[in-house]
Amino acid sequence: MGIGERAAVDAANGVADVRGGEQAVVIGAPVVGAPSSHGMTAMIRLSMLAAAFALTAAAAPALADPAGSSLTLTFDTAAQSGKVMVALYDTQAAYDGGQPVRVAQVDVAGGAHDAVFSDLPAGEYAAKTFHDVDGDGSMDKNPFGLPTEPYAFTNNAVGNMGPASWDRAKVAVNGAVAQTIRLR
Amino acid sequence: MNASRRAFLMGAAALSAAVVTPETVRAMAALTATADWALATADLEADIAPRVMRQVHGRAPEGLEGALFRNGPGKFRRPGGSATHWFDGDGLMRAFRVRDGQATIEARFADTAKRRHETALGAVVTPGFGTVGDSRAQVGSPDDANAANTAVLPLGPEVWALWEGGSPMAMSADDLATRRIVTLRDDLKGMPFQAHPRVDPEGTIWNIGLAGDRMIVWRLNPDGGLRSADIVRLPRAGYMHDFTASARHLVVVLQPWVFERDAMPFMNRFAWKPEMGTQVMVIDKADLTRTRIFELPAFSYFHLGDAWEDASGAIRFDLAAGRDVTFAIDGARVLVEQRGTVPGEPASLSLVTLHADGRAEMVSSGVTAEFPKANPRMAGLTRRHTSHVAGETGGRPLPTGLSVHDWETGRSDAFDFGDRQIMEETVWVPKPGRTGELDAWLVAPSINLAEGVTELHAFEAGRVADGPVVTWRADVALPAGFHGAWAA
Numbered sequence: 001m002g003i004g005e006r007a008a009v010d011a012a013n014g015v016a017d018v019r020g021g022e023q024a025v026v027i028g029a030p031v032v033g034a035p036s037s038h039g040m041t042a043m044i045r046l047s048m049l050a051a052a053f054a055l056t057a058a059a060a061p062a063l064a065d066p067a068g069s070s071l072t073l074t075f076d077t078a079a080q081s082g083k084v085m086v087a088l089y090d091t092q093a094a095y096d097g098g099q100p101v102r103v104a105q106v107d108v109a110g111g112a113h114d115a116v117f118s119d120l121p122a123g124e125y126a127a128k129t130f131h132d133v134d135g136d137g138s139m140d141k142n143p144f145g146l147p148t149e150p151y152a153f154t155n156n157a158v159g160n161m162g163p164a165s166w167d168r169a170k171v172a173v174n175g176a177v178a179q180t181i182r183l184r
Numbered sequence: 185m186n187a188s189r190r191a192f193l194m195g196a197a198a199l200s201a202a203v204v205t206p207e208t209v210r211a212m213a214a215l216t217a218t219a220d221w222a223l224a225t226a227d228l229e230a231d232i233a234p235r236v237m238r239q240v241h242g243r244a245p246e247g248l249e250g251a252l253f254r255n256g257p258g259k260f261r262r263p264g265g266s267a268t269h270w271f272d273g274d275g276l277m278r279a280f281r282v283r284d285g286q287a288t289i290e291a292r293f294a295d296t297a298k299r300r301h302e303t304a305l306g307a308v309v310t311p312g313f314g315t316v317g318d319s320r321a322q323v324g325s326p327d328d329a330n331a332a333n334t335a336v337l338p339l340g341p342e343v344w345a346l347w348e349g350g351s352p353m354a355m356s357a358d359d360l361a362t363r364r365i366v367t368l369r370d371d372l373k374g375m376p377f378q379a380h381p382r383v384d385p386e387g388t389i390w391n392i393g394l395a396g397d398r399m400i401v402w403r404l405n406p407d408g409g410l411r412s413a414d415i416v417r418l419p420r421a422g423y424m425h426d427f428t429a430s431a432r433h434l435v436v437v438l439q440p441w442v443f444e445r446d447a448m449p450f451m452n453r454f455a456w457k458p459e460m461g462t463q464v465m466v467i468d469k470a471d472l473t474r475t476r477i478f479e480l481p482a483f484s485y486f487h488l489g490d491a492w493e494d495a496s497g498a499i500r501f502d503l504a505a506g507r508d509v510t511f512a513i514d515g516a517r518v519l520v521e522q523r524g525t526v527p528g529e530p531a532s533l534s535l536v537t538l539h540a541d542g543r544a545e546m547v548s549s550g551v552t553a554e555f556p557k558a559n560p561r562m563a564g565l566t567r568r569h570t571s572h573v574a575g576e577t578g579g580r581p582l583p584t585g586l587s588v589h590d591w592e593t594g595r596s597d598a599f600d601f602g603d604r605q606i607m608e609e610t611v612w613v614p615k616p617g618r619t620g621e622l623d624a625w626l627v628a629p630s631i632n633l634a635e636g637v638t639e640l641h642a643f644e645a646g647r648v649a650d651g652p653v654v655t656w657r658a659d660v661a662l663p664a665g666f667h668g669a670w671a672a
Contacts (some may be wrong), residue, residue, distance in 0.1 A: 144374075146373075158322035159446065
């Protein structure tokens with residue numbers, strides 16, 4: 001893989017990490033020369049994302065004030081079509097290879113630009129996001145496996161030859177916290 | 185400096201203290217003294233606004249009008265960390281404009297993500313061809329590491345700065361301002377676009393990009409719009425800087441510097457395996473699935489000349505052929521260190537013939553050469569003349585002159601400036617209204633080491649030995665460039 005190719009494939013895999021209790025569908029040929037764990041592309045399906053929503057909603061308990069913080073992510077997108085997909089993680093372990101604690105879709109085509117995560121326990125969070133510009137439910141890739149749709153992380157963090165690390169992307173959430181994320 | 189390097193240097197100092205003699209001191213002084221050619225890899229600290237060059241020799245030829253765009257690394261070193269390889273400096277786009285007998289010079293850095301990040305940090309941190317980088321790097325995609333420093337593609341109001349691992353960077357032909365990263369089609373965003381596009385006789389622009397053993401074949405209209413893009417599978421995954429083309433075929437040369445491991449910097453991915461020989465893959469332009477493979481003895485290369493077909497169905501092309509990749513790995517590092525002897529033998533101008541019956545052979549002219557170029561009027565057509573830089577020696581692989589080689593007679597028409605000049609790649613400027621292969625000027629800059637400035641020369645392509653017909657001199661030295669193109 002050339003310089004940065006593995007970075008983008010990893011980032012895409014990271015962003016595509018939204019699961020709803022189903023296995024992520026893995027497609028595509030391994031990129032020649034890349035370690036196999038980084039060489040597979042993952043596909044997000046809207047159905048999987050919807051299932052994730054359902055599970056999260058069903059699992060959310062009615063909490064008292066200890067979960068009184070919120071994180072609002074405003075998306076600055078180049079295109080005004082499709083949806084922004086957001087996966088929010090509350091620990092490094094989850095961010096690096098586990099389940100998101102919350103997920104969101106932002107209907108950019110419908111004029112929405114914000115993902116609001118309310119009733120969060122105070123703590124550190126990081127989000128992986130991508131703009132599904134063509135609304136096909138998946139992160140589009142070029143023939144060499146690199147994302148052609150914009151993706152970003154909280155703090156607009158950029159990785160070092162991979163997805164942005166938890167250390168670069170994490171946000172301290174205590175009370176109401178807001179950020180603008182560029183998806184251009 | 186990391187702990188192991190510090191320990192090594194302290195150990196070396198202790199050792200040298202035990203064996204210092206006057207001869208050793210002189211040798212060490214020679215090693216640590218900055219080389220006389222250091223201007224070739226100096227850092228430019230700011231853009232150069234357009235200024236008139238002073239004519240210091242000869243007379244500007246009638247009809248020589250246009251712009252020479254060139255690209256090359258213009259900055260390597262920052263206080264917090266530096267690029268350690270010639271191929272990793274920040275891209276500096278240069279324009280030499282010739283009009284009414286006057287020449288101007290200007291240069292502007294490509295505004296890349298890499299340069300913005302490293303300027304803010306005051307350190308080179310991005311991994312590159314030979315530079316390791318460090319944990320402060322921000323590389324989310326190949327274009328975050330794009331140095332935009334290798335070559336140019338003039339397209340009317342724009343000139344594209346080409347690298348090889350990412351997208352072209354569009355710059356204004358008028359004032360060299362950076363405009364945007366070029367995406368030729370949305371679904372091809374970020375696909376690599378290498379540094380040596382080939383223009384066929386109809387004006388179609390062909391180029392390639394690599395990922396492992398897969399190659400994208402780009403076909404662009406003369407205005408730079410995308411006509412087609414196709415993926416072709418290669419028989420091996422290796423490092424390839426250039427490709428060539430005849431009127432009907434694309435020619436891809438697969439040296440035995442093959443993918444071995446996923447590593448950085450980039451050159452560490454490859455292993456030199458001469459036992460594999462060098463393969464040449466010929467692809468039919470009209471049907472990219474029709475390919476033929478030819479086998480040759482092992483050689484290394486960076487640059488190929490335009491190919492041509494002859495009546496027998498053979499395909500020929502010339503190239504600067506090397507023995508191995510020592511220069512690529514070590515020589516290009518020493519050039520940035522600016523001291524000592526530069527490892528790597530110079531290349532030789534050689535001619536490859538791919539016969540219709542499947543045989544292939546390569547013959548060397550015996551002439552030391554790099555940057556082989558031909559008259560663009562002859563692109564893809566049968567030709568006999570190739571220009572190249574000359575004068576490189578082992579230990580000091582910096583050209584001191586240029587030459588035009590005639591493959592029919594085997595003769596060289598050469599001019600040498602001596603080692604007070606570093607000669608750069610020359611471009612052919614066909615004379616307006618003329619049609620012969622040698623009806624052209626050869627235009628090239630040099631770094632005048634005695635004066636400490638950049639010069640621009642024009643030669644008659646048919647009378648190189650007479651020396652430049654005109655020389656203009658700047659009041660500033662630009663670090664050496666790699667590749668350029670003329671825009672009339």
